[in-house]
Amino acid sequence: MNPATLPAAPFPLSILCLSDSWGGLELNTARFAGWMRERGWPVQLVVRPNSPLARRAQEMSLSVVLFENRWKALDVPAARRLARVWAQFGTRAVLITRNADLGVAVLAKRLFSPGMALVYQQHMQLGLAKRGVVHTLRYNALAAWLSPLPGLARQVLEKTRLAPEKLHVVPLGVDLAKFTDARLTTAEARRRLQLELPAGAVLLGLIGRFDDGKGQDFVVEALARLRPRFPQLHLLLVGEPTRNEGTAYYDALQGRIRELGLTNAVHLRGFTPEPEVAYRALDISVTASVNETYGMVTIEALAAGRPVVGAAAGGTRELLADNRTGLLFGLRDVDSFAACIERLLTEPGLAERLGAAGQAEALATYSHTRQCELTEQVLRAVAG
Template sequence: MISSTEHVSAFSGATKPNLGILCLSRSFGGLEMNTLKFAGWLRERGWNLTLFVLTNSPLHQGAQHQGIACVSTARHRKYFDVTGARWLAHNLKRLQIPVLILTQNREMDLVSLTKLRLGKSLKLIYQQHMQLGPPKRDVVHSLRFMALDAWLSPLNLLAAEVESKTRFNPDRVYVVPIGINLDRFVSPGVTTVAARQQLQLPAQTPLLGILGRIDAGKGQDFVVSVLHHLRTENKLPVELVIMGEPTKNEGDAYWNALQQQVQELDLAQVVHFRPFSEHAEVFFQAIDVFVLASANETYGMVTIEAMASARPVVATRSGGTTEIIQDEITGLLYPPRDLQACAQCVARYIHDPEQAHQIAQLAQREAQRKYSHHRQCELTEAIIYSIL
């Protein structure tokens, strides 16, 4: 595993090869946004980088807006895309790109076919974003994975999954956390008073906050129930900020049910809905406690942002959150959908602000140490040099 500054510094003066990043997606969710940000960071660090994308996809448009070099294709088949492999191999050879990073596992078949055409002159790196799902130890998956020279997992538990669910060489698996530009969260440039004024929130009331797509999997309905419990059973005058929006043309039913729940529990005056904002640091500065209620979050970017913002975190004990948050040290964890346990965690913070502050400060230092975009770039660069 390459993760230390000792390994990074060993390659700091090396010549940078041309680099490609492949992401043939028409969506623009967390994976695509992270891909675009990562490309931008590497370019800022002096890499001659090209993005391989679908024509007119949001990723293509975003890259063009940022001035990132792109090669696009209008079509892509998930399996046996011989034409796509020919296109990709031709452009890699034309642009003299010896290293290609793919960020979606659905492109594994395409890059393995491409490597058959180019041979060992092409080095392939898979940047994992999602859990593996069912075991992939069969012959077909094993042959595809054999084309990879390195597999980057964002967490140790996901790296362990690779070893247990695939036949991929564990010596080629590296733990490289997906980075975040933490500067604006560590130093938001706005006070709590100003943040609440910007978002038109109560000036003095303790505020819980949840940030993310309005979706059943994110658990906003659960947090509303927690708020009701805190106000009725714990007699705490807390309020809630829900920042996010439903997926267009998909999340209307859940959104409507959430609104109805708020009305039925007589919480309309203390639940504050706010749309997504590019300035998430303002949201974190405004709240007192961040609540993560996702059923199974692979890699909670918003959790890391809350940590970097020095806001105490209450989070579901599931998925990658159990590695990102150290229970009782950098946050408090509760069993999934356990309303009383979640409410108790929040109440602890409200009743003991000194402990909440200590936990939040430790969490901020942990976020800066492990999850900065600088560290992701440095570790990835070291791996690139090591496989050439």
């Protein structure tokens, strides 16, 4: 190979995420930092003290800087400290994974580090239009904006004044190998989860934190409607209550399960660091979120080769091609959901066809290697 065609060597990369929560955004941030380190990039995570992300990064032995900005986007002293952190690490590009942190990052660039390349990795939908002066100045300071789905990228162009050439579609990735490992059989996965199901049981599952936006309550109600006709149906719910928001939703859900007489049919399990085990235990995976921006859980289920039934809302509509890689149902529409489940139970070969097509789509599009490669191309273009 001609040396001139070789990719530029990795350079120091800072990743900024000042979140106190622990969900998909934070988990993806930690995963991405680890993957980039494995690929030879010097990576530094700038996080809040005592945050779940800080603890996870330390468990992964990542380079961590603890940072606070009390006055958010107006915190000039914090912006000075942040620029100093970048300078000490030799940072040439900063990846910002949370919208709320753009303000202090842009302030640090404008006042103290004008040559820094700022790259925003989008995880959430924009919501209202952001075409005003403040947002326009902030987005103009970015060297690049990474959207995980084409639909989200179109939304960015519609709702902001971001220069189109700065916008790139980079799907968030999954370490697919552990979800496709055929050695982890359904029987073994159920054994690990201590699931004792009757012969002929069909296990539905929803993986994700217990939150009214995730739809566990909807699926429980739908199960109660379906079981008189399909008594073989069982439901696995895996997750934990949303951090710092109490257990009211989870407690109410448990009460409703008892009221509906579903105690023996609904199986609750806590958060697992091995989600592949939960997916491999299922016969059918359900995504019932009210407005899932991206839906990593959907991608993980696809990678595991499970047929996925998803609510036609948010990013799920883009991740699932209806009747090709999954089935879509009307948001919180029990009849529509029940029709999807009935099809999977009664149409010969449908579940296998959808599972195989969905897995092929996941392997082609959503590997963590592809996310890293596409991101590297952008980083080298803006800071190489």
